Amino acid sequence: MKAAVFIDKDGTLIYDVPYNVDPDLIVLQDNCIEGLKMLCDSGYKLIVVSNQSGVACGYFSEEDLFAVEEKLRSLLKPFGIDLAGFYFCPHYARGIIHEYAVDCYCRKPMPGMLLHAAEVHHIDLANSWMIGDILNDVEAGNRAGCKTILIDNGNETERLPGKFRVPSMTCHTINEAADCILNHQYA
Ligand SMILES: [Mg+2]
Ligand SMILES: [Zn+2]
Numbered sequence: 001m002k003a004a005v006f007i008d009k010d011g012t013l014i015y016d017v018p019y020n021v022d023p024d025l026i027v028l029q030d031n032c033i034e035g036l037k038m039l040c041d042s043g044y045k046l047i048v049v050s051n052q053s054g055v056a057c058g059y060f061s062e063e064d065l066f067a068v069e070e071k072l073r074s075l076l077k078p079f080g081i082d083l084a085g086f087y088f089c090p091h092y093a094r095g096i097i098h099e100y101a102v103d104c105y106c107r108k109p110m111p112g113m114l115l116h117a118a119e120v121h122h123i124d125l126a127n128s129w130m131i132g133d134i135l136n137d138v139e140a141g142n143r144a145g146c147k148t149i150l151i152d153n154g155n156e157t158e159r160l161p162g163k164f165r166v167p168s169m170t171c172h173t174i175n176e177a178a179d180c181i182l183n184h185q186y187a
Helices: 033-041 062-079 112-121 135-143 174-183
Strands: 004-007 045-051 083-089 129-132 147-151 169-171
Touching (some): 033 062, 062 083, 083 112, 112 135, 129 135, 135 147
Parallel strands (some): 004 129
């Protein structure tokens, strides 16, 4: 079984433009390419896991997100970085599109996307990591049994407490997170 690094999209992998699906507005964060490349070359599967409540709210469709995935792949491919997977949760209990307006197990902080990806890709969750910019990402990772890194870039403003909401480590960029994962033994 392989290990994965699950990565939140908005505010972690790319700059957050709320409810954006326009590929032209998708820009990778600074200080992420080298880290992603090192993780990929070290055998970690890189898997994006993203809450996309804009589907349930009627702002865009699931099909629009396929273009987002393609854009991400095209930004990473020139560096030899392969995304093993791209998963999104289209649900939101207070959404207006009936079939998506449900309580689900995939919307972070719940771990459904990670658990599903782990089955599909035969991933060893205990040796895998979740990287995100808010504590809901950390909670999803911890609930899935992964180690977790909070990218502390100012996007987490509430810091609600909870037993699953404590990251294994805190870093400032994906490059720094990759260095921590690869070079600092974490027990
Ligand atoms: Mg985020
Ligand atoms: Zn969901």
